[in-house]
Amino acid sequence: MEGDASRTKHSTGLMNTVTDQVPAIEAIGVTKVYGHGQTEVIALNDVTLRVARGEVVALLGPSGAGKSTLLTAMALINPPTSGRIVIGGKLVMDGEDAKIDLRTFRRQHLGFVFQKANLIPFLTALENVQVALEINDRPAHAARQRAMYLLDHLGIGDRADNLPDALSGGQQQRVAVARALANEPSLILADEPTAALDSHRGRQVMELFAQVAHESNAGVIVVTHDVRALDVFDRIVEMEDGRLLPPSKASR
């Protein structure tokens, strides 16, 4: 209900900035301060970022710039100190306050990929994807079929019944990508997903994100250090010292 109220309040001013659609995500004036007093670190300093549906955005910046902090804030697992996060037109975070049940929201609308694959070691590749579908109430059989479809699509269908231990780093990462895509999220967030992959595989994963974003009209934000694959992205955003750099400096 609070989300609905905020939708009208916030979307009016933002609608025509990137596209006339409701943006996939809007981070508005997000600030994140870690620690207190002497140890205080301002990881994000009044960051405002909008990503449209179907748009694939690369987030670049030096180490410590605050990229991961911004991504985890948008992923709803790291509440900002202040600022608002609006996903799909719905006010989700207002400062540290969650406006909805975050876990349910993550389950239904978000997909994550991280530097490490973070697969569940006691589940096979297929089950790792299947579990994401089942916790979102997909019946077991349908979940299995879709998980298999995704693994096939990512070229690791033949390893579906292997435990993560038996997969290479790249194969594990592709399983993680399949898991992120499982519930057809409207927003996909990836933090250095290709760090463990060779450049060829890395590029494949990036292309896959672009493909999914365009096909299913999802917003995609990828933190990356791999400048060779930047041509895959629709837009590149750069960060430094907890701030977004002006678009002019972030040229292709």
Added chain:
Amino acid sequence: MNLAVRDIRHNFSRFAFTTVGIGLLLMVVMGMAGIYRGLIFEATLLVDRIGADLWVVQGDTRGPFAELSRIPANLEDRVRTVQGIAQARRFVNHSIQREHHGKPLRLMVQGLAWPDDKGEWVSLVAGRPLGQAHFEMVADRSLGLALGEQVKFGKDVYRVVGLTTGMSGIAGDGLAFFTVSDAMAIQFDTPSEAIRLERAARLARSENQDLGRVQPLLLERAGGPSSGISELPRPQVSAILVTLNPSADVDQIISTLSTWSDVTVYTAQQQKELLLSGTVDKSRRQLGLFSVLLIIISTIIIALIMYTLTLDKIHDIALLKLIGARNRVIVGLILQQALLMGAFGYALAWWLGQYLFPYFPRRVMLETPDLIKLAFITVLISMLASLLGIWKAMRVEPNTVLA
């Protein structure tokens, strides 16, 4: 998809070892309950099987099991005169520990009022009931005596003519059946030196009294066997067992016997209650306390194991939270594992018990109500034990995945 089972499969050896440990603990708890049931069974076995309606014992005592009871053997004749009583027999029962083949032989001597009672109520697994008034015995298997074996008690040698199984007394010692007179002979076996001294003492006492001086014939008697002296008491027995006519009025007979101030009367039921409230009660509490301790220990062990299993998975649990799994999924994962551990442990305990308990020196009786109760307790402690792990899992933040 069941996460609990998949995790167990993945960490099978650890789960299996822990389950075996829990199983052994539960088996001991099961055994405790079984030993208690065995105690009750053994304590009341004799009263149950001997089939007496009333027990007549020494006045104001709770004999013959809970305390000593001494009544003259001929009380049975007096009892027989009461209307409605079909049968009265002597009851002699005492524990002895003798040596046989160089090893201690503990047995409970049970006198049978032969020939009225030939021990038909004792079910034999081999041999025959007592066939003569002296020097035969029917022994329980647990005593380790063979059919036809000869055993010396006191001055006499007895031959094992029949074998029973599962017949044991209050203390768990095997029963051996003799005729009442043999049972008394075994109990009151007096060395010849003691008899000689007793006779000399009797003679000396008589000589010092008027009666002895005035009646020299008495002096002659005093030095002879005690059976020849009518003034000396007859051998005593522990109780008189009374069987009533089917049509008899129990209350009437009890009130009649109760007017005899030298005896006390108990029904078979009262006799059982005396046994249970006295001898068995302390053991029951002892076993009960041990069981409670073991159950607490089991709970703590399961809790610690569940906690470490949860810690091992904490990263995966954080990930599940990150991708939006409900608490139900996470609690289910831990709870199901705890329950599976309890269930397999219980099954193992039961299965092992079937093989091990028969080798225990005292009877262990697994009874269905006890087994059901323990099953419930196992479920309960499994749930309780998973709380620590669940608490840990609930506290983990989803973003620890990234750490």
